[in-house]
Every structure is written in structure tokens, then in C-alpha cells.
Amino acid sequence: MAEERLQKILSQAGIASRRASEEIILEGRVKVNGKVVNTLGSKADLSRDHIKVDNKLLHKPQNMVYLALHKPREVVTTMSDPQKRKTVADLIRGAKERVYPIGRLDYHSEGLLLFTNDGEFANRIMSKRTNIVKTYVVKATGALTEKQLEEFRNGVPLFGKKTKPAGIKALNRAENPWYEIQLTEGRQNQIRMMFKHFGFLVEKLKRVKIGFLELASLKSGQMRHLTPEEVRKFKHILKMDEADEND
Template sequence: MQDRLQKILSQAGVASRRESEKIILDGRVAVNGSVVTELGTKADPDNDVITVDGKPLTIEEKRVYILLYKPVGYMTTMKDPEGRPIVTDLLKGLKERVYPIGRLDYNTEGLLLLTNDGALANALMHPSHEVDKGYLVRVSGHVSPEQIQRLTEGVKLEDGMTAPAKVVPVSESEHNSWISITIHEGRYRQVRRMCEAVGLSVVRLKRSRYDFLEIGDLKPGQFRYLAPEEVTKLRRKGASAGSGRAPRKSGVVAKRGMSKRK
């Protein structure tokens, strides 16, 4: 996207807007090899080569952190060979390229974090980082105390025993029951497989919490930007991962407020 050169220079940290104007007037800026001295000239920092005193301009992408209510029927990959919708399709108007922290199954809905902060994403997904993830699960029929006990203690799956989970009955009707399950592992389709292992058939699965973050009043397809204090807490969580390195502090931008899109 094109923008005025003095604004591009200012955003890149070269100088203030007014000082950037002087740099342009002094003939120190070139676009695609041609010196520019006229204020108001526009360029596209993504496609044009902009130099200052002969050195290429480096523009660091803003860091963004998004909490999305993923609807059923969306993939959490960046592209799908079968042409199914992907979660980033819901973030229309977002200039930055973001990707999910972890995954939710195609038929699972709920809280999904997306960012372009690779250091934080890798830290939070590190195997040694045990972050609680809360799910609301609707299953067919009645849930017995024995089934809850088995889930709580951990169940044997084809890839080994699961860690103990926190399981709380929520409500029950004639045909269905709701339970809350909190786990800290991130195995493939883990909650569904745990329920199947104890004889429960999952009708609906919704992730409602990721550590201290909750889905709140977001509706399917809506999202909000994380507040700066939420980003700070996540970075502290990430710093405790087994990598032993805290995510870098530079270049972090978190937008306040809520942006909801259907």
C-alpha cells in the first residue's frame, strides 16, 4: 500500500515526520534508484526499494496479537488443499500476516490466538510450557461419576496416557450433558479422544479459555486485539518455557479496544 515517503521514514524510525521531510528535500532518499526531492511523493514499502543515504530502509512489521472466536467449519492452517475456509479469512482488513498459536480442529469452535510474533508463539507452544486450556463439551446422554473420574485421572490413548484433567459437570438435559474439561497438553484431537475413550460421544466442543484469557462475549467469527497488559502476561508465560529465553521486548505493538467482525 502506498504512503507518503516522510510518513514511511518516520514509521521506520529514521527521524520524526518533520525531520524526514528535510531529509527528502536534501536529496538523501531514493525510490527504486531514483532520487526523490518532492514532498508528498508516495511509495509502497512492501514493493519499492527505498534507500536513505544509499542504505536500504528496513521497516519492522508491527506485532499484533488477536483473540478470535473460531467458528466450526474453518481450518487453522494457513491454506487448505481442499479449499475449505481458513481462520485468517475472518480477519479482513488486517494488513499484517498472522498465524495461529496451536490449532483447533475443523469441527471445534472457540478461542484461538493468532499473532505474527514468532518468538512468543514458539515459546507458548514449547512442549515444556504447560498452559491450561478450558473446553466446554456437550456429549450425548448422561455422564457418570465413573467417567468423570477416569477423565480426571487421565486415560490411555494410542499415543500414551494423558495427564490428569480437571472435569466439572455443568448441566444435563434429557438427551445431552455439558461438562467442562481443562487440560494443559496439546495432543491431536485430545479432548474428543479422551471422551471417546471413556464411552462419551461429543456433540459440540468449544474452547472457552486459554490460560488467563477467556472468550467472553465474542460471537463466532468475531475477534479482538489483546490489550498490552495481556500481551505482557503472555510473554511472561512464554518466558517460563523450556527454551530458557524470554521473548524479545522490541517491536511489540498491541492495540487497545475491541474490533469485532462477523
């Protein structure tokens, strides 16, 4: 087996996404054959080298696992929390393999969240190049004007960088209306910040769809395995038969 970058090995072993694995390496938590490796770009061979993360020996997952969770509000999208808040790890204890979340939903948001131990699957879903559409329903503290809706769709400046084009449509007419929003990017608190740009706050936010996969009847706090057909469909969309070393 050929040598591969450490962050890719960690990701494929179900430790974390490739981006998060880079942070783990930089924090000095990885050892290769007994030596700490904290330089990005370092390579190893999992079939030959002894690789440890937090002093635990790495093994390739026996089975690839793909889960959907309805994350409740006031739950942190991390596997552990120094503030001792409830985390998504508390909701997926039934998973036989070690899995991690693909992306995140903020503490006050709820909805569909995917988990896996398939590093390449996670990396491609989060990649800017795949443009997986994520759909949300949002309750705001006020109604956007037609001009503001158009600006929302075309992109608004956040921290010096304009957001990508987005979809938005009003679901009702009210003092505190609901909107359906579609994004292909996922900056931290992006929807909340976009509404704040127009002088409104987000009261409620729920992710109801990732690509073709809908939250549907999954109840808050409930988890389920993706069906083989759902996994195949995602992999086809993500073109996982193509090499993508630069992702």
C-alpha cells in the first residue's frame, strides 16, 4: 500500500474530517512509529506504520457507516465539549463504528446532520466544488423587502467576502415570517449573519434537506442509517470513483 498524507489516513480511519484531521496533526496529537508528527503534508502507510492519535492505535474501519441525525436545538456539533454541554455524540451511541459529523449545525439550530467514518465521502460532501445544496427553513423577526430578497439571492458581504448565490422564498406572510433557504456553502452562522445584514434576527432555524436527502419524519434526537440506495446515490453525485487528491 502506498504512502498517503496523514490527514487523509486519519479521515479514512474515521477519526475526523480531513480539515479537522489537519488540526489534530498541528496540535501534536499524532505519532508515527513512536514519533510525534505535527507537520502537514507528512506521509505514512497505515498497513506498515504504527499510527497513533491521542496514544490510540489507528485501524481502518471494519465497515463504512452512514447515519442521518435530527439534531435538536441546544446540542453541540462536536464529539466532546469542554463546557460539558450535550453533544451529538450523546445521540449516536448506538453506532458500532466510530463516526463523526459531516459539517455542523450551530448550538441553537436543529435539523438534518450526517455522520460517517468514510473520510472521502465526508470530504467530498464538504468540498466547495461539489456544490451540494442544503435546504433550511427559517423564522425571522421581520419580513425582507423584494429588494432585500434579490440581494440575498445574489450574495451579501460578510466579513469582506460576498456570499455565494442562494435560494430564498417566503413560506408565509406574517410579522415574523418563515423562509425556505438553499445554500451551497456553509460559513459559520451564515444564515443568521445574512439576516443580521438586513437588520433582522433568526428566531428558529432547521435544516430539512442535504442534497436529495430529506429530514422527513425523523424526530428530534432520532438517528437512522442511510439505506444502501441512498449511499449509492450520494456516491454517484459525489463522483467518488474519481481520484481527487487536491480536494
